[in-house]
Amino acid sequence: MVRSGASCASAHCGCGLAAATPRAPSGRPIVEGAIPGAKMNDVPGRLPPFLAACRGEPHDRVPVWFMRQAGRSLPEYRAVRGEGSILDAIQQPELAAEITLQPVRRYGVDAAILYSDIVVPAFAVGFGVDVAPGTGPVIERPFSSRADLDRLRPLEPDVDTPYVLDTVAKVVAELPDDVPLIGFAGAPFTVASYLVEGQPSRTYAKTKALMLGDPVLFGDLLDRLAALAADSIASQVSAGARAFQLFDSWAGALSPAQYERHVLPHSRTVFSRLAELGVPGIHFGVNTGELLGLMGAAGADVVGVDWRTPLSVARQRVGDGKALQGNLDPAVCLGPWSAVAEEVQAVLDDNGGHPGHVFNLGHGVLPETDPAVLERVVALVHGDIDG
Numbered sequence: 001m002v003r004s005g006a007s008c009a010s011a012h013c014g015c016g017l018a019a020a021t022p023r024a025p026s027g028r029p030i031v032e033g034a035i036p037g038a039k040m041n042d043v044p045g046r047l048p049p050f051l052a053a054c055r056g057e058p059h060d061r062v063p064v065w066f067m068r069q070a071g072r073s074l075p076e077y078r079a080v081r082g083e084g085s086i087l088d089a090i091q092q093p094e095l096a097a098e099i100t101l102q103p104v105r106r107y108g109v110d111a112a113i114l115y116s117d118i119v120v121p122a123f124a125v126g127f128g129v130d131v132a133p134g135t136g137p138v139i140e141r142p143f144s145s146r147a148d149l150d151r152l153r154p155l156e157p158d159v160d161t162p163y164v165l166d167t168v169a170k171v172v173a174e175l176p177d178d179v180p181l182i183g184f185a186g187a188p189f190t191v192a193s194y195l196v197e198g199q200p201s202r203t204y205a206k207t208k209a210l211m212l213g214d215p216v217l218f219g220d221l222l223d224r225l226a227a228l229a230a231d232s233i234a235s236q237v238s239a240g241a242r243a244f245q246l247f248d249s250w251a252g253a254l255s256p257a258q259y260e261r262h263v264l265p266h267s268r269t270v271f272s273r274l275a276e277l278g279v280p281g282i283h284f285g286v287n288t289g290e291l292l293g294l295m296g297a298a299g300a301d302v303v304g305v306d307w308r309t310p311l312s313v314a315r316q317r318v319g320d321g322k323a324l325q326g327n328l329d330p331a332v333c334l335g336p337w338s339a340v341a342e343e344v345q346a347v348l349d350d351n352g353g354h355p356g357h358v359f360n361l362g363h364g365v366l367p368e369t370d371p372a373v374l375e376r377v378v379a380l381v382h383g384d385i386d387g
């Protein structure tokens with residue numbers, strides 16, 4: 001079913017340029033009713049703007065959401081969150097659902113992202129993960145030998161992470177029809193970097209030493225983590241998530257050759273296992289300018305771009321069949337509004353009205369960001385205010 005006679009109200013959207021093809025950027029045919037967890041309006045021509053942009057299809061406003069929109073920068077988050085680890089908070093579905101919904105209410109963003117963390121599947125299968133306040137994930141006994149593979153058994157989402165599925169169901173029941181929930185997982189490399197280093201790292205020395213010193217074991221580790229990611233995302237989609245993002249936040253530490261040989265096959269496994277679900281997949285990392293083509297080739301429908309690479313350059317690297325997500329520098333939001341507005345406009349101009357664009361930051365919202373600024377960014381991207 002091809003959408004016809006569509007018109008666009010947004011100054012930036014450029015729908016007129018869109019080829020109204022009934023195919024996802026991945027080439028998957030878009031079939032009415034084919035999307036698991038889809039609501040009635042998930043049909044070509046009536047897709048929520050976020051899903052339409054993921055597919056490079058016409059839509060009436062440029063969709064926008066922010067990585068790390070749920071959490072630390074919102075006063076209403078701090079009000080409900082209380083003490084304790086994020087791993088405690090996400091096991092309370094009422095609380096996690098409320099935190100997921102807060103930025104949708106406040107900002108009017110076009111997608112929600114689940115309040116959870118990339119270490120949750122490893123935590124849930126008992127690898128011994130904690131999240132230290134102010135530090136991030138820490139591992140009691142880091143991964144160092146073949147025997148440690150046994151500590152990464154397959155995930156049984158119904159048994160191991162029922163609270164995640166409960167949260168997804170609660171969020172989806174509350175969300176407006178045109179605001180999809182994005183499920184997510186950490187990509188094999190980025191999760192491996194925590195399990196091997198035992199804590200956040202700047203150099204990834206131990207991870208690279210394992211990758212180069214024992215590539216077979218490293219590959220087996222990434223295999224296990226690919227299965228955890230795919231199983232976790234699949235369960236979130238069956239509970240109602242309508243898109244997913246695979247976070248390979250730290251893949252930019254690798255050269256293209258290292259990425260292609262040691263990481264790409266495993267991230268590709270995740271995308272190919274999820275392809276049959278028919279929901280768009282986003283692939284994101286920081287500092288990945290040189291990897292964008294490969295990250296697209298891993299099977300993503302949408303490639304996340306940080307602020308170091310202009311969208312126009314990213315589009316050449318990724319190719320025309322995929323959408324892009326990004327790429328405002330999160331630190332820009334700490335500056336005066338005139339500078340923010342100028343940079344937002346520069347991102348939109350650089351995209352040049354291509355329908356396959358989801359506006360986002362190039363990485364997560366910084367904790368010190370004033371929520372009022374993000375509110376205005378959404379209004380500006382939507383064309384509701386002038387800069």
Ligand code: CP3
Binds near residue numbers: 069
């Ligand atoms: O900071 C908060 O908002 C409080 C809750 C929290 C999250 N993760 C939410 C989260 C906390 C304390 C963590 C622990 C954690 N996990 C950290 C330290 C966080 C910090 O800045 O203090 C880190 C670095 C991790 C590992 C992690 N989690 C990565 C690399 C990613 C991918 C996104 C990225 O930043 O590169 C996550 C995902 C994540 N953590 C999400 C949330 C709500 C989901 C993604 C999103 O909201 O966009």
